[in-house]
Amino acid sequence: MHPFEYAAPETLDQALGLLGEHGDEAKVLAGGQSLIPILHYRLARPRVVIDINGLLLGDIVVENGRLGVGALVRYHQLEESDVIARRCPVLGEAARLIGNVRVRTLGTVGGSLVHADPAAELPAVMTALDARLAVASPSGRRTVAAREFFTGPLTTMLTADEIVTGVEMDAVSSYGWAVEELSRRAGDFAVVAVVALVSLDRRGRVDDARVAFGGVADRPVWARAVEDALRGREPTADVLAHAAQTARDALEPPSDAFVSGAYRRHVAGVLCRRALARAVARALGRT
Numbered sequence: 001m002h003p004f005e006y007a008a009p010e011t012l013d014q015a016l017g018l019l020g021e022h023g024d025e026a027k028v029l030a031g032g033q034s035l036i037p038i039l040h041y042r043l044a045r046p047r048v049v050i051d052i053n054g055l056l057l058g059d060i061v062v063e064n065g066r067l068g069v070g071a072l073v074r075y076h077q078l079e080e081s082d083v084i085a086r087r088c089p090v091l092g093e094a095a096r097l098i099g100n101v102r103v104r105t106l107g108t109v110g111g112s113l114v115h116a117d118p119a120a121e122l123p124a125v126m127t128a129l130d131a132r133l134a135v136a137s138p139s140g141r142r143t144v145a146a147r148e149f150f151t152g153p154l155t156t157m158l159t160a161d162e163i164v165t166g167v168e169m170d171a172v173s174s175y176g177w178a179v180e181e182l183s184r185r186a187g188d189f190a191v192v193a194v195v196a197l198v199s200l201d202r203r204g205r206v207d208d209a210r211v212a213f214g215g216v217a218d219r220p221v222w223a224r225a226v227e228d229a230l231r232g233r234e235p236t237a238d239v240l241a242h243a244a245q246t247a248r249d250a251l252e253p254p255s256d257a258f259v260s261g262a263y264r265r266h267v268a269g270v271l272c273r274r275a276l277a278r279a280v281a282r283a284l285g286r287t
Helices: 012-025 035-040 075-080 082-087 089-095 101-106 109-115 121-129 224-230 237-250 261-286
Strands: 005-007 026-029 048-051 060-063 066-070 132-137 140-145 150-152 163-170 176-183 190-200 206-214
Touching: 012 026, 012 048, 012 132, 012 163, 026 035, 060 082, 066 082, 066 109, 075 089, 075 101, 075 109, 082 089, 089 121, 089 176, 089 190, 109 121, 109 163, 121 163, 121 176, 121 190, 121 206, 176 261, 190 261, 206 224, 206 261, 224 237, 224 261, 237 261
Parallel strands: 005 048, 026 048
Antiparallel strands: 060 066, 066 163, 132 140, 132 163, 176 190, 190 206
16 A cells, blocks of 8 residues: 555544545545555555544434434444334345445445445435435535435545535335345446335325436436336336336446446346336335
8 A cells, every 4th residue: 555644533523624634635444345445556545544433423313204324334234223124124135235244344334325336235225215415524514415426436526525424314114125236246246236115005006116226327327217107106017117118218328348238228127127026015015
């Protein structure tokens, strides 16, 4: 690694002060699952690394019907938390697909969102949930919608002196949910990932639907057209297949060294249909 200074602030204000002082020359260390490889390959050469693991940002709470997840919550906590299982189980399902045991033990929610890999699971889940990220800087606090936060590959709306402190979302306990993905090997980043949430009314028709894709563009893709195609309709196999086709036709995925864009588009349609079908089946069990 390139030589750097190390700081371990004990409070958020201390961390923000360091960011305000060093700006672009600082990097924030949380779980380290993305930052450490970047430092090893010298893709980043910060003057100072700010370790925020001592900050009190690891809570999972429910307030006023909203679920709050601190930036330092680890992936394995999403898998194991009873609160997550009751209030937003799609987070637990997504977390189980991430990396391996070591990655899930160390990796953090905030770290995944800030790293903003377009094929990662949590950015797609937060996009589907229409979550809001809490952001702090030396000059104040703000919230940013997940659907606006990601601006490109490994790029977000964060400025150099800002830290994501947590994320807040609806408690979607009445929804059916599913995360479907195709990866080259278990634990790899997804070639294509689909997140689907569906709630049904008393007549068995779709009351609300939320769908997002990962791996098909330079950022997570919110599939609003799919949601509009489902609301108010009975979720028959034909209706779900049509919605999935609508999603597939709207995508223009890139090609890379592993698969073509046409293959990604085809897989996206297949996985979307599967995810919607599983989400509907779970919604029927909860209605």
